Amino acid sequence: MAKTTKTEKPPKPELATPTDLQTNSALSVADALNGILADSFALYLKTKNFHWHVSGPHFRDYHLMLDDQATQILGTTDAIAERVRKTGNTTLRSIGDIARHQRIRDNDAEFVSPRDMLAELREDNLALVASLREAKDIVDEAKDNATSGILDDWTDLAEERAWFLFEASRNAA
Template identity: 35%
Template sequence: MSKTAPAAPKLHLTSKNLGIGISEKNREAIVHGLSRLLADTYTLYLTTHNFHWNVTGPMFNTLHLMFMSQYNELWNAVDPIAERIRALGYSAPGSYAAFGQLTKLPDAPTEPPAAEDMIRALVRGNEAVAATARELLPLVEKAGDQPTTDLLSARMDIHEKSAWMLRSMLGE
């Protein structure tokens, strides 16, 4: 799952002196983490949507619908993450190039895997996104950034439940 990525893209500060009670240094560190979370979420969205389009086999209908539910949830998650980055005074990354540098998830496969391999890939992807959120949590809590804490907690809950549901389909 882990890959060695090039250096993260440069952050673009849009509001230097915010009076929100979080230092510029902490805001920058939080934004680095949120940018990684955004990239991981978008990459998982794209992979999940790919699998929705390309799943075949006896579980087609069940997986097609499950993947659609999951990619819709992921699509709705990227906006709040990006908006939190903006609220902290930075531009949100929004290109495939930036996401490719920031994410720890592999790109969607060019050839559709078997349905069970799709499920396994999505388990790993959801676990990785939950881990990205969890890695950022101590810094966010220390900085007193409650809105980001709430966002991270919600993302961890959703990704851990999604991974559990997918694992259950595999009988694991």
């Protein structure tokens, strides 16, 4: 299906989950969350890519850290998608849908140095933090308290990942 935008009609009655949010507010929340969901999937796959392809003297430490971070990122995706559905909207349906919504860029390079991997993932996590903060403003304006509280948790997790990546990169090989 096509990307959901603020100008589209609400979902078909079969998928119309009841919500007390105003239609325009619910669509704004869904758009913000779908962007975060797409970025989360893109960041998950990039983190796993780097996990699979990291090399060098710190291999074990980086390999394990990236696996832990990928697991954490993937762990948020279901909750993000379910928040979209709870607002009476629909969420992403395919890899193509993710690609249309994602802002975090893929990395298809054959080789990336460990230092560059950590730096790129740090910047991507910080970009996700910025998107989460933007979404926080949107959901607070919509009076979507449940999403607002969860966004705080997701922001904290992304900030922690960025911090770990920063600290690990100080002596990256």
